[in-house]
Amino acid sequence: MVSSAFPVTRLRRLRKTETLRNLMRETSVTSNDLIYPIFVEEGVDNLQPVTSMPGVNRIPEKKLETEIKAMYADGVRAVMMFGVSHKKDVTGSDSWKHDGLLTRMIKRAKNAAPDMFVISDNCFCEYTEHGHCGIVEDGHVHNDMTITNLARQAVAAVEAGADMVAPSAMMDGQVVAIRQGLDEKGYIDAPIMAYSSKFASSFYGPFRAAAGCDLKGDRKSYQMDPLNGREALRESLLDEKEGADILMVKPGLPYLDVLARLRERTLLPLAIYQVSGEYAMIKFAAAAGAIDEKRVVRETLGSMKRAGADLILTYFARDIAREGF
Numbered sequence: 001m002v003s004s005a006f007p008v009t010r011l012r013r014l015r016k017t018e019t020l021r022n023l024m025r026e027t028s029v030t031s032n033d034l035i036y037p038i039f040v041e042e043g044v045d046n047l048q049p050v051t052s053m054p055g056v057n058r059i060p061e062k063k064l065e066t067e068i069k070a071m072y073a074d075g076v077r078a079v080m081m082f083g084v085s086h087k088k089d090v091t092g093s094d095s096w097k098h099d100g101l102l103t104r105m106i107k108r109a110k111n112a113a114p115d116m117f118v119i120s121d122n123c124f125c126e127y128t129e130h131g132h133c134g135i136v137e138d139g140h141v142h143n144d145m146t147i148t149n150l151a152r153q154a155v156a157a158v159e160a161g162a163d164m165v166a167p168s169a170m171m172d173g174q175v176v177a178i179r180q181g182l183d184e185k186g187y188i189d190a191p192i193m194a195y196s197s198k199f200a201s202s203f204y205g206p207f208r209a210a211a212g213c214d215l216k217g218d219r220k221s222y223q224m225d226p227l228n229g230r231e232a233l234r235e236s237l238l239d240e241k242e243g244a245d246i247l248m249v250k251p252g253l254p255y256l257d258v259l260a261r262l263r264e265r266t267l268l269p270l271a272i273y274q275v276s277g278e279y280a281m282i283k284f285a286a287a288a289g290a291i292d293e294k295r296v297v298r299e300t301l302g303s304m305k306r307a308g309a310d311l312i313l314t315y316f317a318r319d320i321a322r323e324g325f
Contacts, residue, residue, distance in 0.1 A: 027306045029298070029325065035119065035271070036076045036317035039210050040064055040105040041084035052206035053276055054283045056315055058084055064105060065112035075321030078117040080166065080313055081105055084212045085127045091135055092127030096152040102127075103160035110161040119193065120157035122150055122167040122178070131215025133169040133222065141222055147174045151181030158182060158190045166248070168195035170222045170235075175242035193271060194244035196236035197258055199224045203251045203277030210276065232258045233265060240268055246311070251275040253300060256307040263308025271311040272304045279315040298325045 014024045041048060041058040048058035059067050071079065083101040087094045094100040102120065109118045124146070125133045134146025146169060154165040165182075167174045175194050182190050200223035208214045224232060232255075236247045247266065249259045250273035259272055282300070286293035297316050304312050314320075 027302055029301045029305050029312070031075050031077065031317070031321045033305065033310070033312055034076075034301075034317040034320060035078045035080050035311060035313045036071065036321075037080040037082065037273075037313055037315060038067075038071075039082050039084055040101070041086075041212075042101050042104075043086045050206065050210040052209055053280055053315065054287070055319075056210065056279075058210065061101070061105060061108070064108045068109045068112040068116060071318060071321075072113040072116050074318055076116070076318050077321075078119065079109065080119045080121055081109065082121050082211050083126050084210075088127055088129045090129055091149060092124035092153075095124060095127040096149065096156040098156060098159070100156075102153070103156050106157060106160040106162050117163045118161065119164045119166050120154070120162040122154050122157065122165050123169045124149070124153075125169075125213040125215070126211050131213050132217075133219065134171060141171075143171050143173070143222075147171050147177040150174050151177045154178045154190075154192075155181050155185050155187070158187045159185075162190075164191045164193055166193040166195060168198060168250075170195065170198050170219075170224070173242070175239045175244045179243035191245040192243065193246035193248060194236075194239040195250055195273075196239040196244060196247040197224065197232035197249045197255070197262070199226045199232075199251065199255065201226055201251050201254070201275070201277070203254070203275045206276035206280045226254070229258055229261065233262055236262050237265060240266055244268070246271055248273060248313075249309075252278055252304055252312075256303060259304070259309060260307045269310040270308055271313060272307075272309040274300065274304070274312060274314040274316070276315070294323075294325070 015021055039058045040061055042061045044060045050056045085101050095102045123133050125131055130136055132141050134141040157165050200220045246269045248271040249255050252272045252274040282296055285291045
């Protein structure tokens with residue numbers, strides 16, 4: 001059957017030329033929307049390639065200034081920093097010390113490029129011997145002791161020069177604990193980007209190798225069940241009430257439904273993390289000749305913006321800053 005609107009309505013009229021298609025495009029992605037996650041390792045001399053993430057390296061702490069300057073010259077304007085620690089203990093205490101890796105790498109990054117927006121990932125999995133995201137007691141991560149330490153860590157990060165903190169431990173009450181800790185120290189303007197809907201995903205494997213945070217067991221008791229959508233909205237909306245300035249959904253593509261539903265329920269800026277497994281799938285598929293890397297990156301990031309993201313964390317950020325889409 002032919003629509004009663006045809007031939008008056010012809011949607012193809014607005015697709016005829018590239019210029020017209022560009023004019024009609026509803027969603028755009030630019031370097032200003034992207035945050036580049038980086039890994040900084042202490043005690044090594046050379047870049048350490050992450051074999052499961054082609055093109056990604058652990059950056060030696062002693063070379064961080066050079067790398068940050070190069071990133072900024074390429075057009076990267078925001079980085080999320082993850083430390084690869086060689087001084088792990090049961091609590092991750094190095095992460096809140098004023099001379100620890102977390103504070104040192106923030107200082108180095110800000111000294112190298114003062115206008116680079118530096119975001120501190122606030123968690124403990126990179127700094128604990130057991131690899132969990134907090135204090136383990138009787139085989140379980142203790143929520144309330146962990147959020148006390150998260151507040152200490154966030155204060156240390158901001159004191160070192162972090163422009164924003166991003167708690168990712170998925171502890172109940174972590175946002176309000178950090179907000180109170182920052183406010184008590186006078187950092188009332190320090191923003192919090194909460195990993196508010198973070199799932200216990202199988203897409204994190206390459207990241208764990210990159211950050212050195214593998215563990216025996218899993219994080220299912222605090223990260224979310226991948227099959228729960230309503231619970232994800234509860235988590236994010238609670239973080240908003242606790243004082244988060246930005247809410248994040250992690251991972252990206254498998255959870256666009258969560259992002260879109262959250263966009264309908266909040267006016268806060270939303271971020272989404274195109275995680276290591278998503279990056280690796282694109283890279284390896286492109287290397288096999290199965291897909292066109294640039295087109296797939298453009299399409300996937302566009303889908304995230306279309307679903308409601310204001311910001312995207314992606315390991316493709318530097319390539320995009322250099323080469324565009």
